[in-house]
Amino acid sequence: MSFGIIEVISLLLGLSGFGLQANPKAPTADQSLQYAMPDADVVMHFDAASVIPGNYKVLQNLPNQPQIKASAELSKMVRQMIGEIEGARGIAKTATGIDLATDLNDMTVFLQIVPQHDPNFVAVVHGKFSTALVEKVAKLGKGTVQKTGNGMVLDMGPSEPAVAVTKDGVLIAGTANLVRDRLADAWKAPARAPGSNLSFAADVINAKPVYALVMTLSASARDAAIKNIGGQNFATDMIQRHKQASFSMFHDGIGWTWIDSSKAGMESMAMMSDGMMDMLKAAQIAPRGFAKLVLGALDSYRGTDKRIDDLIRHKADLMKLVDTYIGDGNFKVQIDKDPKTNRVTARATGKSLSEVVPVGFMLPAAVAGLVTRRASSSMSPPPAIAVPPPGKGQTGPKKSQPQPQRHQ
Numbered sequence: 001m002s003f004g005i006i007e008v009i010s011l012l013l014g015l016s017g018f019g020l021q022a023n024p025k026a027p028t029a030d031q032s033l034q035y036a037m038p039d040a041d042v043v044m045h046f047d048a049a050s051v052i053p054g055n056y057k058v059l060q061n062l063p064n065q066p067q068i069k070a071s072a073e074l075s076k077m078v079r080q081m082i083g084e085i086e087g088a089r090g091i092a093k094t095a096t097g098i099d100l101a102t103d104l105n106d107m108t109v110f111l112q113i114v115p116q117h118d119p120n121f122v123a124v125v126h127g128k129f130s131t132a133l134v135e136k137v138a139k140l141g142k143g144t145v146q147k148t149g150n151g152m153v154l155d156m157g158p159s160e161p162a163v164a165v166t167k168d169g170v171l172i173a174g175t176a177n178l179v180r181d182r183l184a185d186a187w188k189a190p191a192r193a194p195g196s197n198l199s200f201a202a203d204v205i206n207a208k209p210v211y212a213l214v215m216t217l218s219a220s221a222r223d224a225a226i227k228n229i230g231g232q233n234f235a236t237d238m239i240q241r242h243k244q245a246s247f248s249m250f251h252d253g254i255g256w257t258w259i260d261s262s263k264a265g266m267e268s269m270a271m272m273s274d275g276m277m278d279m280l281k282a283a284q285i286a287p288r289g290f291a292k293l294v295l296g297a298l299d300s301y302r303g304t305d306k307r308i309d310d311l312i313r314h315k316a317d318l319m320k321l322v323d324t325y326i327g328d329g330n331f332k333v334q335i336d337k338d339p340k341t342n343r344v345t346a347r348a349t350g351k352s353l354s355e356v357v358p359v360g361f362m363l364p365a366a367v368a369g370l371v372t373r374r375a376s377s378s379m380s381p382p383p384a385i386a387v388p389p390p391g392k393g394q395t396g397p398k399k400s401q402p403q404p405q406r407h408q
Contacts, residue, residue: 006310007074009317010067014078016324017058020210020251020353023050027106027126029202030189035124035172035182036198037110038190041221043201043214044111048104048127050210050251056101059085096136103128108205110174113221121161122174122182129171137163149185200244204257209248216244241265243342253331253356255347266342273335273346280348281329283358288326295319327355 026047036043062068062078069075093099105126112120131152138145143156153164155176162176164183172179181187192198197216204212217225217239226236244259256273260266295315301308311318331350337343348356 006314007071009314009321010065010071010074011078012321012325013317014062014065014068016321017061018055020249021050021054022251023047023208023210025049026208027108027205029192029205031126032106032108032124032205033192033198033202034189035122035170035187036108036190036201037112037120037122037178038196038198039112039218040110040197041113041215041217042109042111043197043204043212044109045201045205045209045212045214046107047208047210048106052101052104095140096133098127098129098133113218113224115220115224120175120178122172122178125171125173127169127171129165129169131165131167133171134163134165148180148183150183150187153179153183155180197244200246200259204246204248207248207250207255209250209255211249212246213248214244214246215242217242249353250349252352253347253349254353255345257346258344260342260344263339263342266337266339266344269344270335270337273344277333277335277346277348280356280358281331284327284329284355287358288322288328291318291322291326295322325354326358331356 026049032045059082062082063075068078089100098104107123107125109123110121114120131147134145134152134154138154141156143154143160146153146155151164151166153162155162158176160176161174162179164172164179166172166183172182190198192202197214200216201214204214222239225239229235229239241261242258243261245257247256248254258266258269258273260269295318298308298312298315302312303309327350331348334345334347334349336345338345350356
């Protein structure tokens, strides 16, 4: 299967519907932190409902896109790709009863760094779960299923993670003793004192990010990280100085928060934040300008190459790709400093995430890799040369005649 530049343009235009959606029912901090680990060094949060359902619908509708239907080879490749994804979805649903495209709402992971040991962790997932899931997972491997007052748990041994589902349909996985603690009838959501790890995480989650990473490293976690990196450098200085830090991705941009241990450190981080915003703008404007220069110069090469002539005929589509995947750098920037708490809060907001972060460059690269893979996989290896066995009238290979020697 071979693809030309027109098929690549068509595929990129078809993929333009993918993106992140605002979730009107985004999880609150109370929901996400109900089974939290209060002394976690790292908290990761993911709003799956903002990403999976909408993009899955776009994926399923991809073969109906006019620009894809126009190419038989491209349409075939897209349908085969969707078939592979649907196959994996079906296998997962058959084995566990969970539809990965519709049954996941959000996930929050709590990680505690333990020097020289595996980290302790708890992953809390909201979705369409029931205690029957635990029994189905148990059939796939080893472990003992135990019913508790607050749900059902699959215990796979003291050194192995455990999986549980509460009676109200919350999936909990992680370090075995931590999972069992959260299934106890006496379990209550941890308190969120002002300035604590969970209070900071609650502020981040209540801002309704699609993805968020929150770090509040303990003294032992800092020492382990600094020892692992080694030396005096920017990374070790950041680890030593920070009190709390977060990075968030939204459907319309990104943001981060930094709380420093000193005013000088806060000022340095504010300057770095301002510089990062400038770089994000440049990462949109410069490639956009370069693309316009290239498209404007194409006509000078008309007739020199069929591929260039194809590009010229589809110049409007190419410009549409530029508008779709590369922003103009005019997104809104807000950087706030709070000298009382040495806190820096930065937010970059556009109409979509791609107007702030040039994620569009990743998608064309991924498409190019997909097309290359599909093209290479369709190429069959050259046939082996078979030597037929001696048949009628054949007595075997002829003996080679001696060659006259050459005199030097």
